[in-house]
Amino acid sequence: MSLLVKNGRIITAADDYHADIFVEQDTVTLIGRNLEVEADQVLDARGKYVFPGGIDPHTHLDMPFGGTVSADDFETGTRAAAHGGTTTIIDFAIQTRGHSSLEALETWHAKANGKTAIDYGFHMIVTDVEGDRLGEMKTLADEGITSFKLFTAYPGVLYVDDGTLFRVMRQAGENGTLICMHAENGIVIDELVKLALAEGKTEPKWHALTRPTLMEAEAVHRVTAIAEQAQAPVYIVHLSSADALRELIRARQRGVRAFAETCTQYLFLDYSCYEQEGFEGAKYVMSPPLREKWNQDELWRGLILGDLQAVSTDHCPFNFKDQKTLGLDDFTKIPNGGPGLENRMTMVYHGGVGQGRFSLNKFVEVTSTAAAKMFGMFPRKGTIAVGSDADLVIFDPRRKETISVNNPHTHHMNVDYSAYEGFEVEGFPETVVARGKIIIRDCEYVGSKGDGQYIKRGYFSGL
């Protein structure tokens, strides 16, 4: 099969030019002006941008959490991602205490294999270092799992102590792999939670009020210092606040290989979401929580200046009606996480390029290229070049949509609310090609379950 994408304005993290793109099977084989080639299919991208497919390096599909399971599985979640212009995700497999991480990998392969609309990889969450867990890290890396997530949050569940952290980091550094950190001081947060509950403070907003930015900043400071000692590169996931960013920048300034992503929700939503009537705030219960609005400007600045490298979603949706309500009488029982996988590209384009904060190249960098480089997929993914996978988004910069659970163009996630209900965006992905196959055509899904493949990622090589 061959495909010709004609007349588009091709934008990568480095380039901006008009040309045609010729694709054979799943690979870009020729780029040039007015290409005279025969193709099985032709797409006309005149007046549109052609971006590399979006890469979301932080999703939780079909993930057990707090006595329930995230509402999107690998079929529904990746289809929604495709609608939104994302053609690769990296999801998190979870090694549980006392069990092998190789067993966890098998479980996550079974969840995803044959179900996805787009390509996918896995990070491995490590919860203990018993048995041969450290040895398994190299086996996993050879299987394409070249990044490992650890938590200083959620004591008793996913939390690891500093000694464990150090040992896993040292091993990761030796193996040439990357550590991803959920950085919040879960031990102190648990004390704050106890104090709140003892005073009868059970509403959703107390989730945010017991997870202050200072406890995120403290954890960023600690984990970057431990990474420095262990000589391992570290990537802070879902960084949410100016306080935490300040600690990240301090580490970077003294030469620590410290990187970070923020998420769409921290750029657009804020603490006031928790002050809504009734139980509405539960829709935004996630960790870290949404912050005071002024933090948003600092996060945008972090992206502009390059201290934050990427925007992910931490997509971890739970239905409002029958999942978030598990915590109706106690905010600690509300499953943590929210939806957004489908909305990231259009939101970041709108807030970044549309509102004049950064260039088209920067948009591609933070939504695709940086993640490809950081997580061992570049230049196969994250750019448009001869030899790269033909993951392409034909994006209409003038198309306006109002994001809503009721808008058939903006909501395909398997969850009963939108975190961005009523947001008006200008600039929208219309047609999406994943490894050479058109899977979204004029906002309609035309792909098949199982189009996506597991991506065996390479070792960490920096940005």
Ligand code: URP
């Ligand atoms: O609230 C969140 N972020 N849920 C997903 C799990 C995690 O910590 O990333």
Ligand code: ZN
């Ligand atoms: Zn996390």
Ligand code: ZN
């Ligand atoms: Zn997460």
